[in-house]
Amino acid sequence: MIKPLPVFGSGHRKPAQELEYLGALRMGGKAPALIELYKTTIKRTPVGSPLDDLHARTILKGIIDRVEEVCKALKVQIRSGVVFGIAPEMGVVATQTSVMMTDVSILSFSLHFVTFCNLISKVLARTLIHEPGHVSPEPQVKVCFDPMQIRARLQASPELQAEWASILIHFASFGAPGRTTPAPERAGQLTQFLILKAMEEFAVAHEYGHHVFAHGLPEGNRSYPDSQWLSRDDLDESICQVTTLYESFGVKRIFNLPSPLDALYCWGQLGDEEIVRQHVAAAVEDDRGLLQALEAMRGWQNSSDTGVTHPLRDEVVGRFLDAKETFARLSALAREGRSRSIRRQAAELAAAWQREDKR
Structure with a gap:
């Protein structure tokens, strides 16, 4: 069971900012307050290169900060950390490159990595079946993940089939999105938020894992006894x-x-x-x-x-x-x-x- 909220963003905030954001939503989600909160978040993002997209960079910084916080809590050695940026490329790009003679890696993500995650989370949330759940103490929503029921829903909806086809074909053919994808209705907005957050965090954490294990360096440079955090x-x-x-x-x-x-x-x-x-x-x-x-x-x-x-x-x-x-x-x-x-x-x-x- 999940609690529906009026609207959700891209999940790039730190925990304190996220609580502030969700609090604003529960108070009615007034547009001026949300805009000011977003502007404040953007201002906190360090400026990258002239080719970086500031909004995508803001999203990635929040995720990388959370990955490093988890590594610190689990006592996972992150060597000398990473630098990151937005690669000026088409397609869904997420890569890690080791910097020779250093303990640093470069994490590169294309702008369309962010848009791809956003579009897929929207259409997936609209594809899943949402039903009313318990109403006490607050209204809940029940999400159905049964493959047979989801398949039947897709077969009965040419609109959803076309939406999926449009997203996948455009990214496969051109490396960029085509038309915009409608957001899910209120009951599915928390689902979309959680799917988007999971997609972005998994991809970024995966690339950060390559850095932690010194992938891309010659074999002799991969021995980090202090990184053996699991006996x-x-x-x-x-x-x-x-x-x-x-x-x-x-x-x-x-x-x-x-x-x-x-x-x-x-x-x-x-x-x-x-x-x-x-x-x-x-x-x-x-x-x-x-x-x-x-x-x-x-x-x-x-x-x-x-x-x-x-x-x-x-x-x-x-x-x-x-x-x-x-x-x-x-x-x-x-x-x-x-x-x-x-x-x-x-x-x-x-x-x-x-x-x-x-x-």
Whole structure:
């Protein structure tokens, strides 16, 4: 559940500024106050080169400041830090370049890196399904991430399909956006803000990580014992925490995640695959549980003959269940399931199953 707010910016503020900004929004979001706050933020940004875009530079400075604050809190050595700027290039550019004979890196981002993140966050927030949630103590919004429902929403909306196609085709062909993308309605504005913040922070932190690990320098220059911020014991403890989290989360909740297979593979590879299989086996004892599990195990493929499909494969199902027995049970459900909905869903899954013995 999330709380909707009237409008959201690009997520470039420091925590104190962000609280001030969100406070202004909750007080009514008066345009003059927001403009003054933005002007003050711009003035705090150090001037870069004549080629830098000041607004993009302001966004990046806030993100880099937050990355460095996290590194400091976790005692991750950042060597001599980074310099950054806006690359005068077309396309979505985010790069790290080491400066030889120094402990400094240059982080370069194109202006259209910022616009790409902004456009994708808008259209993605408009694609996700937002529904009213709890109303106490404040109105909430429930966001649906179910792939099947999102696919149905996209198929029913030529406008959204055209929006996605326009953004991706323009960036792929010209390295720049085409037409502007409408912002989501009020219920989706916090979602857009969070997606935008996550996209920008992930990309910038990724490039900063190259700097931390001295990528781009000759092999002999990469030995930084003080940068070994994670010991073997720390790693083992982290893995234990992750696998314990998955176990406490429950397999049926994992089935409802946006990418359930990623979580199941992660759990199995970090922990004990046999334990994962036991949890999955317990979850599929009832018919609904079996169908939910198999929906979660569907993959993705695109071909000129069939378009985009979501097949089931023996090798995937076999990681968690006995594929042959499961297919036989699914086929029986398609014929003799207790309800029409169970029979219909089972038949759809059986038809999507690409079995090894039929290739």
